[in-house]
Amino acid sequence: MKLIDKISTYNSPHPFYTFEFFPPRTDQGFENLLPRIVRMSNLNPLAISVTWGAGGNTKDTSLNLAELIQSEYRLDTILHLTCTNMEKGMVDEVLRAAKDNGIENILALRGDPPKGKEEWMPVDTNFQHAIDLVKYIKSHPDFSSSFCIGVAAYPEGHPDHLLDEETELSYLKAKVDAGADFIITQLFYDEDRFIPWYKKVREKGINQPILPGMMPIQTYQSFVRLIKLTGSKIPAEVMSDLDAIKHNDQLVKDYGVQLAVRMIRRITTETDVPGVHFCTLNLEKSVQRVLETLKWIGHSPQIVPNKLIEEPSSEEPLPSGAITPVSAANAATLGLFNIPPSENEAGRGELNKADSWDDFPNGRWGDSKSPAYGVQGPWGNNDAVNQGTISQWGNPKSITDLTTIFLQYLHSEISTTPFSFDPIQPESKLILPHLQKLTERGWWTVGSQPAVNGVDSSDPVVGWGPRTGYVFQKSFVEFFCTEEDARMIERKVAEEGDGWVHYYAANSKGECRSNVPEDGRNAVTWGVFSGQELIQTTIIERQSFLAWKEEAFSIWLDWASFYPPGSAERRLLEGVHNDRWLVNIIHHDFKKEDALWTFIDDA
Incomplete structure (x- = not known):
């Protein structure tokens, strides 16, 4: 089903949410991601999105993953599609494959420069910007009525170029006028910047649904790398809070959950955003804990085909009274002790910890069986050579x-x-x-x-x-x-x-x-x-x-x-x-x- 139609008919006391996944770099990681997606589908996301690797380097695995989610597991899927390295005819090939497999939602992006290239250069001159993808899909007789199209927005400015806010908003308005149906924002961690930006978007006459992009902080190092890649502006108090606990992986993860909860509560109170887009990094515990804390998880699980044996999702409780580098008083100030843990089902071995066994990855040598193995930056490129x-x-x-x-x-x-x-x-x-x-x-x-x-x-x-x-x-x-x-x-x-x-x-x-x-x-x-x-x-x-x-x-x-x-x-x-x-x-x-x-x- 098209996302815009689902949004228009959505009826719930709380906003909806979507989950984003990326294709793992190994076959075992890919295989283990599928049951993880099935488990997370029981949290009732409105849709699942699948990223497109930097430079189009995951074309086949992105398509395979999106096709499995949509056609085998009957979960409405958003396939990311970029202009980078898209040779002539390849856009048609991808769109036809998506259409044949029942995928009705595309997130149109320009994409990042191919690895080793400082400047973005088109391979097919027909596709130089995201708006070109939007126009092409909307004008093509085979695709115009087949797809609901999303585009990206950058509340803190596009990381690749320094443009004034008014110019950025004009670009976003042009994409919407070309036919975009919904908007997903780049990740951010400062709601004080997002909320005024959101109001300016509405004043610009852009009325399409806007989904703020959220990624709960998983580890201190990955967070520091993320803000380098995206150019995100981090409030001083957030950096100060994290600096106090940066050597305690569990407290960083807990803080990430609490920060996401605080931001979402304020954003959904002060704006009319209909839903939130979660970048999961192919992990599940933190997103689930955010939704549990918000009390957004319903009691009726989404029904999916019995393609996989569904493993019961369970959480290990947060350690109570743990000795940490911050005092109990400081931890309480940071809000680290009011996150409800999930119930723990003892004695189930690997099955029991299927949702959390890869919660503490250690660089590139994390377990290649993990769905999160080979994590990349959101819509981005971890290329150190520039x-x-x-x-x-x-x-x-x-x-x-x-x-x-x-x-x-x-x-x-x-x-x-x-x-x-x-x-x-x-x-x-x-x-x-x-x-x-x-x-x-x-x-x-x-x-x-x-x-x-x-x-x-x-x-x-x-x-x-x-x-x-x-x-x-x-x-x-x-x-x-x-x-x-x-x-x-x-x-x-x-x-x-x-x-x-x-x-x-x-x-x-x-x-x-x-x-x-x-x-x-x-x-x-x-x-x-x-x-x-x-x-x-x-x-x-x-x-x-x-x-x-x-x-x-x-x-x-x-x-x-x-x-x-x-x-x-x-x-x-x-x-x-x-x-x-x-x-x-x-x-x-x-x-x-x-x-x-x-x-x-x-x-």
């Missing part, structure tokens, strides 16, 4: 130049590398001499962690999760090196590893070597907390390594693309892409801090 960042790296023309760049990052002389979006973390500084030694050797490190044996979960450097527990880590390091060195590592592991050392090594040509069994999975970060099952947040296994490997080697080409063809810089970076190997080494003896580093030094 005109602003390459200025830090200068004009590398030799292997020595590249080694210097990676050493400068380790010494905090530059804040990023193409493989590290953020400045070097305090955890990495614990093993800085070892990383420096490897980098000086020409093994450019792009990922690592120290061994940790039962450190208090409140530790400000390596702690995570609830504060009543202990965390553990196996040491690992990942780097680019020559094929000769990769072969040497392989021989040393075989001869001297004694079962304590696992490795993966791969190149851009598709070769992969490892001593890990095909179905082996190495847990390298886990935690034990009061009243909870063991939580395992970081897994290194073949599928996640290969998924990352593809991205890692593409980064070299993205970087190379910023230099002229035939230049020394471009030849160097393309040569690294073609000839180097990506190696990951894990040492399983987490009781010995130096076990990995001694093993590597002996090499």
Whole structure:
């Protein structure tokens, strides 16, 4: 059913809500997302939206996911569609596939620049802006009556260009006049900015339903990265509140729920927004808790076909009286103790924690089975290579130049590398001499962690999760090196590893070597907390390594693309892409801090 028709006939004492999901990067993540969507459908969303990857890089999986949700599970679906990399005829192909599978809602977006490109350039000149998609669909005889069309709005301004508010509103009005039926806003965290903007939109004569985009804060690091990507303006008090609890993952998650509740209550009181759009990041607990706190969840579950066995959704209760970095008085001020927990059904193992087992992901090495594996920015691109960042790296023309760049990052002389979006973390500084030694050797490190044996979960450097527990880590390091060195590592592991050392090594040509069994999975970060099952947040296994490997080697080409063809810089970076190997080494003896580093030094 078309969303605009559902909105016009919606009858409930509370506003409606929609959920947004993205296609996971692995097959297992995709498979595990489906039962999660089924569980969340029992919260009665008005529709489910499916994102379109930056640069159109998820076209097939986005279509597959949207088609399954719509045709197999009978949930009204909104398919995102962008202009980026849409070659001639591809728009028709996507729209026909959507129509054939009963999808009646499209969110038309311009999209982000393809990876490695600073400026957005159209592939098909007919589709340069979102308005071109709207006009095309509305004028095409096969599609004009088939689709309800949504467009994006930016209450804080578009992150790609600095335009005055009046010009931004004129662009939005043009999209609406071209035929847009509803509007979804970019994420924001300041209702003081949204509410006046909303009133100006209405004064502009735009009467279509507007859905404010909401994303409950999940972790401090992901939130900081999000506001960098979107350019969101964060109120000082919110940043201050988060800074006080940033080392306590559970309190950050709780605060994110409470902040979303506060914002939604105020927005729905002071404006006539009919509903809210939740960006879920393919996680379910926080969104469910927001809806429970608002008392928006009805008692009649949405009926879906019995395609999947529906697993009972259950929540682990929030720890009461937990020791946290903020006092009980401060926590009460922040509103952290008035969030109602869901009931917990004990004794159901994996089934019981299906909604929460991936609540505390740890970077890219989160479990590749997770529906949230490979999370990307909302409507956005996590690309660290752009005109602003390459200025830090200068004009590398030799292997020595590249080694210097990676050493400068380790010494905090530059804040990023193409493989590290953020400045070097305090955890990495614990093993800085070892990383420096490897980098000086020409093994450019792009990922690592120290061994940790039962450190208090409140530790400000390596702690995570609830504060009543202990965390553990196996040491690992990942780097680019020559094929000769990769072969040497392989021989040393075989001869001297004694079962304590696992490795993966791969190149851009598709070769992969490892001593890990095909179905082996190495847990390298886990935690034990009061009243909870063991939580395992970081897994290194073949599928996640290969998924990352593809991205890692593409980064070299993205970087190379910023230099002229035939230049020394471009030849160097393309040569690294073609000839180097990506190696990951894990040492399983987490009781010995130096076990990995001694093993590597002996090499």
